[in-house]
Amino acid sequence: MNNNILIIGASGQLGKYFVDKLSLNNNVIASDISSSNEFKCKFIFLDVLDIDNLKSVILKYKIEIIYNLAAILSAKGEKDPNKTWNLNTESFLNVANASIELGIKKIFWPSSIAVFGLNSGLEFVKNDVPMLPSTMYGISKLSCEKLMYYYNIKNVLDIRSLRFPGIVSASKPGGGTTDYIVEMLYSGLNKEKYICSLKKNRTLPMIHINDSVDAAIQLMNVEKKCLSIKYPYNITSFNMSPDQWKQVINDLGYKFDVDYMPDFRDNIAKSWPKTIDDNQLRNDISWKPKYNSLVTAESILKSIQS
Ligand SMILES: NC(=O)c1ccc[n+]([C@@H]2O[C@H](COP(=O)([O-])OP(=O)(O)OC[C@H]3O[C@@H](n4cnc5c(N)ncnc54)[C@H](O)[C@@H]3O)[C@@H](O)[C@H]2O)c1
Structure with missing residues (x-):
C-alpha cells in the first residue's frame, strides 16, 4: 500500500490528522489555500477551485488517491450561503472531473x-x-452525496464517504455547529468560563478524531466488493449534550463554568441527529470506535498539553 496521495484542505481541523496517519505508509502531499498546520510531508498552496492547477499538481506528483477535505462548515456557511454552495459543490466537481480525466483511483470526501x-x-x-x-x-x-452516487453507479470513479458527526480533536475547529466540543476542552484547561451557543441539553453524536480518521482510511483500503452502498455511510461513537460534556471534563479535574446562550447554532443542532445507526459501516468494514466519551476527553486534553 504505498500510494501517492493528495490531501486538499489539509490546514483545517481534520487535515493534520489525515496527513500524519497517511504519511506512515504513503507519499503524501498536503495542500490548502492557507498554511496554518505544520506538516511532516511536503505542503503546497493549492486552490481547489482552480482546476487547471489541480490537474497540474496531480500530474506533477503522480497522484493516485485524493482526500478532499476543503469545505465551508455549517455555522460559518450560513453567513455567506452562496460562497458555501460554490466552494462545497465546485470543489467536489473539480476533484471529480480532474480525477476522471487523469485516472485517479480513489477519492475520499x-x-x-x-x-x-x-x-x-x-x-x-x-x-x-x-x-x-x-x-x-x-x-x-x-x-454532493447525490453526485457521488452518480459517479459510483456509472463506474467512472470510486468515491467513498462517511457522514462525520462532531469531531473531537486538539486542533481548533473552523466554524461548525459543534465547535463548542473542542472549545470546552480549552476552557477546561484554562479554567475559563465558557459561553455555549447550544442549549445545555441539546444532544449530538460525537467521535474522537483518531476513530474518524482510522475509519476513513479503513473504508478507503477495503476492497470495493465489501461496500454494500455507493453513497456515504453513517458513523458515530457516543452521544452527549453540552452539559454532559462539561461534566465529563469536570470529572477529569478540569473545573470550569458554562453559561448557556443558545443562538442560531442551536437551531441548526435541533435539526441534526441525537443518535445515529452506523451498523452498515460497522458490518461492511468491520470497524468500531475505540474511544468512549471519557477516554476521548482525557486523550485530547493530554494531547493539547503535550
Ligand atoms: N470538523 C468536523 O467536526 C466535521 C464534521 C463533519 C464533516 N466534516 C467535514 O470534514 C472536512 C474537513 O473539515 P474540517 O473541520 O477540517 O474543516 P475546516 O474548516 O477546519 O478546514 C477546511 C479547510 O479547507 C480549506 N479551504 C477552503 N477553501 C479552499 C480552497 N478553495 N482550496 C483549498 N482549500 C480550501 C480551508 O483553508 C481549511 O483549511 C470538511 O469537508 C467537513 O465538511 C467535518
Whole structure:
C-alpha cells in the first residue's frame, strides 16, 4: 500500500490528522489555500477551485488517491450561503472531473450529519432516511452525496464517504455547529468560563478524531466488493449534550463554568441527529470506535498539553 496521495484542505481541523496517519505508509502531499498546520510531508498552496492547477499538481506528483477535505462548515456557511454552495459543490466537481480525466483511483470526501433534517427521524437516524437539511452546508453536502452516487453507479470513479458527526480533536475547529466540543476542552484547561451557543441539553453524536480518521482510511483500503452502498455511510461513537460534556471534563479535574446562550447554532443542532445507526459501516468494514466519551476527553486534553 504505498500510494501517492493528495490531501486538499489539509490546514483545517481534520487535515493534520489525515496527513500524519497517511504519511506512515504513503507519499503524501498536503495542500490548502492557507498554511496554518505544520506538516511532516511536503505542503503546497493549492486552490481547489482552480482546476487547471489541480490537474497540474496531480500530474506533477503522480497522484493516485485524493482526500478532499476543503469545505465551508455549517455555522460559518450560513453567513455567506452562496460562497458555501460554490466552494462545497465546485470543489467536489473539480476533484471529480480532474480525477476522471487523469485516472485517479480513489477519492475520499467527507459528508456530514448536516445532511439530515427535521424529517429524518432524529432520535435514531438510520443510514437511508428522508433528508431535508436546513443549512446551505447540509444542502451542499447532500447534493454532493447525490453526485457521488452518480459517479459510483456509472463506474467512472470510486468515491467513498462517511457522514462525520462532531469531531473531537486538539486542533481548533473552523466554524461548525459543534465547535463548542473542542472549545470546552480549552476552557477546561484554562479554567475559563465558557459561553455555549447550544442549549445545555441539546444532544449530538460525537467521535474522537483518531476513530474518524482510522475509519476513513479503513473504508478507503477495503476492497470495493465489501461496500454494500455507493453513497456515504453513517458513523458515530457516543452521544452527549453540552452539559454532559462539561461534566465529563469536570470529572477529569478540569473545573470550569458554562453559561448557556443558545443562538442560531442551536437551531441548526435541533435539526441534526441525537443518535445515529452506523451498523452498515460497522458490518461492511468491520470497524468500531475505540474511544468512549471519557477516554476521548482525557486523550485530547493530554494531547493539547503535550
Ligand atoms: N470538523 C468536523 O467536526 C466535521 C464534521 C463533519 C464533516 N466534516 C467535514 O470534514 C472536512 C474537513 O473539515 P474540517 O473541520 O477540517 O474543516 P475546516 O474548516 O477546519 O478546514 C477546511 C479547510 O479547507 C480549506 N479551504 C477552503 N477553501 C479552499 C480552497 N478553495 N482550496 C483549498 N482549500 C480550501 C480551508 O483553508 C481549511 O483549511 C470538511 O469537508 C467537513 O465538511 C467535518
